[in-house]
Amino acid sequence: MSAPGRAPVTAPTDAPVVTRSTGSGHDLTHPPRTGLLLTLPALAFVAVFVLVPLLFAVYMSFTNWPLIGSYEFIGFDNYAAIASDPVFWKSVGYTVLYTAIVTVPILVLGYVLAVVVRSNRRGSTLFRTVFFLPYVIGLTTLSFLMVLEAQPGSGAVNIVLKALGITDGTSAWLADGPLATGLICVMIVWAVSGLTMVLLMGGMQGISRDVYESAEIDGATWWQRERSITIPMLRPTIAMSLVISVIGSLLAFTQFYVLTRGGPSTDTQTVVMYVYQRGFVQLQLGAASALSIVLVVVIGLVTAVQFRLLREKD
């Protein structure tokens, strides 16, 4: 769930809910009170497992909350400590670097795959199924499979590179920061481009064929059509898939936990790993909560950008 998004992929719609005659309150089939009752269970879940912890996190972030025992208020000390915490900034830098490396390849590969599967040519459904398969299997399982394929000598990565004459096949991929990063980035791009593909494909299929046909009559080449029709019309979808992928990368945890545990040292420690580390290994829950709040705010800002990009469509 923690990589380019197993998180629910839903566009926040700011379009108003369609107002029907049901809104008047005179509709006997749909008494308003029943409607509210029907939504209450879902609202209760969201309140208990999202809103309350969020408010609780704000509260805790101003304390020195330990796992067991009493706590006291320490004002903004946790936040001040974060600002001057080199390990935190290292994890921020690493997470941003990771995000910067994978984002464009995911988008480009996803786009190319979408171009392949968007037509209703024979076999396109099969192709789509296959390209999306790694995403469905999920990063957790794929990461465990990568553990053995990254072994020096015996792993598939080394076997292939040796066969191609690129390396001698003895690289310990997971014991070296840059090597591990490179390997994980390649794996992630491979694993999650399918999601971008499906999102973009949906957008592409929504573009009217007439636009293309008139462009074809005017003698536009494939690339001209792609550049002047598809990409501009797809902009909101591209923006959305970018944000989903960026948020997923910023929240990366599983693949790093399974493959490197953040190591060697803290060289491949992502922000979420660091929060986990402070909270559940060092048991400094107040400090971890302050980190949580910072993370929520950053993700909120990224989402706000998404809202803007989506709104510009209208």
Next chain:
Amino acid sequence: MTTSTTPTTTALGPATARRRTPHVGTAPGRPRAESRTKITLYVLGGVLATLVFLVPLVWSVLRSFQPNDAIVATTPSWSALTQFTTENFRALFTGDADIVRAVGNSLVVAVGTAVLTAVLATLAGYGFGRFGFRGRNTLFGLIVVTMMVPFQAIITPLYLQMNAMGLTDSRLGLVLFYSTVNLPFGVFVMRNAFESIPTEIEDAAHVDGAGTMRTLVSVLRPLLLPGMATSALYAFLAAWTEFLGALTFLTDDRLYTLPLSLVNLQAGAYGAVNFGYLVAGAVVAMVPCVVLYVALQRFYVAGLASGAVKG
């Protein structure tokens, strides 16, 4: 209507022919060679990409049928692939590694999450999609906003809260938590599902004397099943593969879900590290995802279409 398809497109079957709907003046101007190049590119690109995506997965499945010695051999040979054995799986399911319990836990949690998510999302979707009540848009907005609060970020307070509620080290706790994570998407899908059903159907049921729940269960259910299947499928797959939440909320390894039991295999918690067990365990985790996805693909794609692409 006369369709003047070129021989190339006819050879590709009706789907292609349909795509090239006759458009006055298009066919003569377009050289046949270009579309042949396009088709060659399509086939080549498609097949190449299929290999890139499929070979690693097939390779892993083959690996799971090799003995550990062959998997860790530093001088790999093709003959390793012929040492077919089901020993890894047998050891996992009968021996010390015992992931039977983990599979059982994962199944209980994933099925529970799928059912609960679908039920809650259906009720809420009905309320939001069909009823006019004060604050409807605000409350719907609230659910959408919670989708943007990543649970990874609030995992610390969430742990304390779940602990206080007695929901850590509990499969029920995981079900409740996973359902919440999957709920906003499900509500979104179900609201769309309700909005696509004509109101006349409900009105008729109402005239016949059916109450709200009766209408929902007897009259609307068949029309809602695709949407419910979509919500349930997403929730199942998410719960089946989720890692961080399970790692945080479970400490008792008898309650471990499959992804967590793989950590034990990776660490060699059952004796020496055995990569044969690890790859076999990962394949066990992989199979239900693949089977469900391939079998229910139309619901999966429908979900993405109804949830995401609606900008």
